Amino acid sequence: MKKHDQDFMKRQNRLTVFEIIKNQPPISRASIAKQTGMSATTISRIVGELTEQGYILESEQVSAGLGRKSTLLGLIDASVLSIGIELDRHKISVGVVDLQGKAVCSEVHGHFPDERFETTMMRIGKIVGDLLRKGGIDPARVVGIGVGLPGIVNNETGIVVFSVQMGWKNVRLAELLKDLTGFEVAVDNELKVKALAEHLKGSAIGSNRTALIGFGNGVGSSLIIDGEIYRGDMNSAGEIGHTTIDPNGMLCECGKAGCLQTYVNISSLLLEASKIRQVHTIEELFEAKKAGERWAVHLVDRALMYMSITVNNIVCMYNPDSVILSGELVDKFPDIYEEVKELCSTTLVWEPLRESYRFLRSELNEQGVLIGSGLLAQTRFFTLE
The missing domain is CATH 3.30.420.40 (ATPase, nucleotide binding domain)
Structure with a gap:
């Protein structure tokens, strides 16, 4: 057991050093030691291993004040x-x-x-x-x-x-x-x-508590707390699309009735639209809404309301500092972001929390x-x- 714990700590230390060099280049060994609390010997051993394996590039020595010099480290991206x-x-x-x-x-x-x-x-x-x-x-x-x-x-x-x-x-x-x-x-x-990608490389860099909500073929969410994915016991935390809105509502593909995603996702919107006339794509539905057809305006506005309610529920449950709106619907129709933001800032998010978070677009979009x-x-x- 002790050997297992030692191996685990070595792997975690290696990963910690690797992530610091990746995210804060160029950086010295001394700075890494100061941030992590690891000994200079441990840092040198890990850096030596990563250098030998071809991951790290050492820059020329640069002045660090009063004649002292330090070697700066960075990663070779490729x-x-x-x-x-x-x-x-x-x-x-x-x-x-x-x-x-x-x-x-x-x-x-x-x-x-x-x-x-x-x-x-x-x-x-x-x-x-x-x-x-x-x-x-x-x-x-x-x-x-x-x-x-x-x-x-x-x-x-x-x-x-x-x-x-x-x-x-x-x-x-x-x-x-x-x-x-x-x-x-x-x-x-x-x-x-x-959500992890947005936290590391996208719109939520620097956030301590990021909530990402996705609206597209399904509805879901994810939470990043202090750089770690919040998973729950079965890695199912965030399955907000299958929370019940109306137990007498439409049947969901999951087998339950009245799931949130039956009011918002693309297939459900097209199914509802087909009760009025044949609509093959989500683009056709939004064109009908743009043309002012009342049934299309009703369907899209209802979806926007439920999106905003979802934001409110996430904000009330998790109190994030950043909320990212993402997914195929938002990528295809950028105006959705502004409309949901307006609903959240005026009526549908609980008033004491309306100014408690940043409302963000997905920066990485479809990638x-x-x-x-x-x-x-x-x-x-x-x-x-």
Whole structure:
């Protein structure tokens, strides 16, 4: 047990030093020791290992005052790459992500909701191989794959426990994708990795308590507290889309009636619209609203009201310092952000809390899940190595 604890501490110390060098370059060994409380010997050992493995670049000695000099450290961005994948009902996004969270190259492919899980995994395996070849990327530089998808995911085992949108239950995603690609695979809920990406590289840099809410094919949320994802016991914290609004309401795909997402998500809005006339895309619905058709105005305004109520509930429950509005609906129709912000600031957020948080747009937009998944794979690699 003692040996296990020592190994765990060594991995955590290594990851801590790595993250500091990544996020605060250029930085000296002394500064790292001061921030972490680790001894100079421990810092030198970890930096030596990372340098030997080709991750760290040491700059020339620079003046540090009164003739003293120190060597500054930074990371070689291209020394480590990972594959980030977003799986959604209608699309598969795949990209190569570097140490700074930048997508070196990426592609978006269509996905059929009724496609078998094994078929989807085989397609992803081929997409990954083709992308590396087309990008001229050496697979030896890729430390792993990260996958973000909607639903409840066991992030430790890589098993998708339940995903309404994908139609999957208890599927061993990490295991199969590793067999197909040869890479280590980390899997997590899409909004959890997106919130992490926004916290590290997007609109919520510097936030201590970030709440991200996603509105698209489903509805969900995620909370980052002091840089860590809040997961709950089953990694299901944030599944606000399946909170009950009306027990006598519309049936949700999950099998319950009156879930929040049945009033807001894209498929439910199109289903409601089809009771008036045939509407094939969400763009058509918003065009009808723009044209002033009363039924379309009613549907969209009702959705905006429920979005604002969701923000209020999140703010009241978690008291975040930052709330990020994201998801396909917000990406496609940027005006939604301003309309929801107005509703929240005037009526629908509890008055004592209206000025307690920053209301933000997603800065990473449609690449947020891809980038967050890639960063997840990198973190897993440096923790386990």
